[in-house]
Amino acid sequence: MLKRSGWCHGVRYPNSPEDVIVFRCLCCPWPGVNLPHGWELTDPRLSRYLYAAYLGADGNHSLQKKAKKDDPTDRSFAGKRGFFGDIRELPKYKETVSKEQGKIVETCSGFKVTRSQKVGKFRFLDITGVVAVTCTRHGCFWPRAVVDLPGGEQFLLVDLALSGALECLKSLLEWLMTYDVGCSYLKNILVRWKEGKLPHHLEPIVKRLRVLLPQLHMLAHKDSCQTEFAVCYTSGAGHTNGEAVEPLWATHNQAGPSTREMNGGARHDALNDMFSFWNWVKHETMGELPPSRDQPRSDLVQVNISRANSRTSCDCSWTS
Numbered sequence: 001m002l003k004r005s006g007w008c009h010g011v012r013y014p015n016s017p018e019d020v021i022v023f024r025c026l027c028c029p030w031p032g033v034n035l036p037h038g039w040e041l042t043d044p045r046l047s048r049y050l051y052a053a054y055l056g057a058d059g060n061h062s063l064q065k066k067a068k069k070d071d072p073t074d075r076s077f078a079g080k081r082g083f084f085g086d087i088r089e090l091p092k093y094k095e096t097v098s099k100e101q102g103k104i105v106e107t108c109s110g111f112k113v114t115r116s117q118k119v120g121k122f123r124f125l126d127i128t129g130v131v132a133v134t135c136t137r138h139g140c141f142w143p144r145a146v147v148d149l150p151g152g153e154q155f156l157l158v159d160l161a162l163s164g165a166l167e168c169l170k171s172l173l174e175w176l177m178t179y180d181v182g183c184s185y186l187k188n189i190l191v192r193w194k195e196g197k198l199p200h201h202l203e204p205i206v207k208r209l210r211v212l213l214p215q216l217h218m219l220a221h222k223d224s225c226q227t228e229f230a231v232c233y234t235s236g237a238g239h240t241n242g243e244a245v246e247p248l249w250a251t252h253n254q255a256g257p258s259t260r261e262m263n264g265g266a267r268h269d270a271l272n273d274m275f276s277f278w279n280w281v282k283h284e285t286m287g288e289l290p291p292s293r294d295q296p297r298s299d300l301v302q303v304n305i306s307r308a309n310s311r312t313s314c315d316c317s318w319t320s
């Protein structure tokens with residue numbers, strides 16, 4: 001983990017929390033690392049979308065932790081330098097925990113966030129799962145953007161995960177986040193942010209954050225939400241479907257049966273290692289798969305170049 005993040009080789013990146021020791025997404029826009037000079041001067045109506053952050057939030061109820069006699073002082077070696085945000089930082093942590101047990105958040109159309117499929121599913125658990133804010137373009141975890149759920153998938157805990165992701169992305173100018181209950185989540189977000197004493201300097205970003213619904217989950221919402229929060233009607237969102245957080249869970253659910261038996265610190269260390277490895281393997285392999293398996297990549301490059309040429313010669317008043 002330390003080697004892959006570059007930490008033990010003395011590599012330090014600009015515009016990112018310096019003490020993070022896990023491997024983060026290198027493909028998302030990152031001033032000082034992968035953006036051209038003068039990117040911030042781009043016309044917002046034309047190509048500013050190239051430099052926007054696309055995030056996806058979702059809860060997972062397979063990465064649990066059982067309630068049993070263990071060492072309460074067992075802490076993760078990574079601490080806040082890994083993928084987990086610290087729920088104990090919330091001012092009313094204990095009250096939040098007791099109040100949240102078994103609570104279900106409902107949305108505009110009765111879609112239940114906790115998805116408490118079976119009565120008693122969450123009995124004998126300290127942690128019922130996690131909520132994460134991920135990069136929805138490349139499917140990578142953000143540092144400090146995974147938060148344990150002591151009960152239901154409460155919005156204050158999603159806020160905490162969001163604050164972790166925004167710490168890495170605060171130097172950008174546009175942010176977009178999909179969440180399967182985005183319409184309800186957006187209500188009172190600034191009130192919760194203040195009550196949760198989350199980083200004050202991120203408030204202007206939260207004010208400008210565009211929260212949308214993922215394309216498939218959107219169908220469980222009212223008609224008005226399907227228009228107002230639709231990715232496909234949002235300027236700059238392109239063909240983003242907003243569901244990229246789901247494949248992450250499909251793989252990591254397999255870790256649930258082993259990590260749910262661990263003590264708190266060991267569980268976090270194991271999951272930190274898995275999430276960091278996931279990000280690493282994503283970067284190793286994402287360039288190998290061409291968009292179409294039937295077409296050699298060199299042909300695709302030619303197609304893209306010819307499309308780009310035809311666009312520049314077009315007279316239409318296309319905007320993002």
Ligand SMILES: [Zn+2]
Pocket residue numbers: 025026027028135136137138139140
């Ligand atoms: Zn990314």
Ligand SMILES: [Zn+2]
Pocket residue numbers: 107108109183184221222225
């Ligand atoms: Zn809705």
